Amino acid sequence: MASAFREDNSHYEPTSPRTSVHGARGGDGEETANAAERPSNDASSADHVQEKTAAAAPLTKKQKVKRHCGKFWWWYLIGSIILLAILLPILFLVIVPAIVQRILDNQAMPVYGGAFIAVSSKELNVSITTSLDTPLPANIDPVTLFMYNAETPEFSPFVNITLPQMHVDGETEINIPGQTVAITNETELIYWFSNVFDNPKVQLSTRGDSVVRLGALHSNAHIQKTVEVSSLNKLSGFGIQHMQLMMPAEANGTNIQGTLNLPNWGALTLGIGNLSLNLMSGDLRIGLITVYDVLIPPGNNTRYFNGELYLDVVFQNLGTILSSQGDALSEGNIQIDATGNSTVVNGEHIHFIEAILNNRRVTSMIPVVKLVGDLISSFTNGSQVSIPNLLDDVFGNSTLIQDILTHWNTTTTAGDSTAAKGKRSQPSLRKGVLGPGLSLLKLGMKMGMGKF
Incomplete structure (x- = not known):
């Protein structure tokens, strides 16, 4: 038995260093073994600290947002759809039309030219040249423009014209070609044309509705503009x-x-x-x-x-005519209205x-010399002609012509009611009217007959 026990102990191998009963340290071989184990334990501790440090490092804002969106992306998608469903109708139905309308309201639309030509008692041929200045390129669908008087309380257009489809980008000239249109309100047209004749400037008001297209977007727009246009000034x-x-x-x-x-x-x-x-x-x-x-x-x-x-009316009423020409004759003119x-x-x-x-x-002032020269030269052609005989050929009344010419050589006062004895009664004339007029008349006759 004893030998068997010993055999087993001979195969026993301790797994840890042995120490003495009194706690003394082992020999040098034991310290050497402990020294070899320490570096391995230190390395393990260092790796553990580094892992904790890396795990505890704060995320950047970008990383946080990315992680947050990745986690809640579904909710954001639902929210975006709801938000667009609210905002897009506001954008297309309110904001864009308001911008387009504001641009149109700010247009001056000056009238550079055009024409109003009477075709019949019920029609006019109308053309207009104007311009638009837009900050954005746009296409404008055809629009019917109604022309009316802004002073009339009730909207009563007198004609309407069609503005063709056009593209505008920045300052763009707009030509509305001549088009024959019906007169829709003659009373309003007469009122407007009266202002055209009487005033140096006239107001022209237009109104219409169209569609303005900004790329794929489109918006309904209202045009209402009153502009001043230079006119005939009487x-x-x-x-x-x-x-x-x-x-x-x-x-x-x-x-x-x-x-x-x-x-x-x-x-x-x-x-x-x-x-x-x-x-x-x-x-x-x-x-x-x-x-x-x-x-x-x-x-x-x-x-x-x-x-x-x-001519018969002129010579039969010569006194009345000369009386009405007093102011004009004093300046060497004949006034013909x-x-x-x-x-x-x-x-x-x-x-x-x-x-x-x-x-x-309307009034026309014609220099007496020029008028008489033109009239006399019309039928004398520079030849020597007896004026009474010439006028006798025209009127067949030499007595009347002789009396008129005799009357030119006499002046009467404002209170005279009859001429000298043996003369026909003549209309009373203001003193001084015939003097300069007669001199100019004689000069015109001389010019007509080639004597001047």
């Missing part, structure tokens, strides 16, 4: 430039022709067909002339006319033009 500068008697007169009575100036101070070309004008001296109608195919663009316009000068008589296009009277011009009066 035809200031109107005048007969040249007048010639036609002898013998034509079968229809035409015995006068010449040229006159029709000034247009406005921006719009006006066309009113054949215009007939009464020639007036004071309240006496002394003739009727016609200007053909009147189309007057801006500026001075020389136009041919012909018609009838009522003109009023509208008729306006005709293609044989049809244009009532809305006649309603205006037939109630307006």
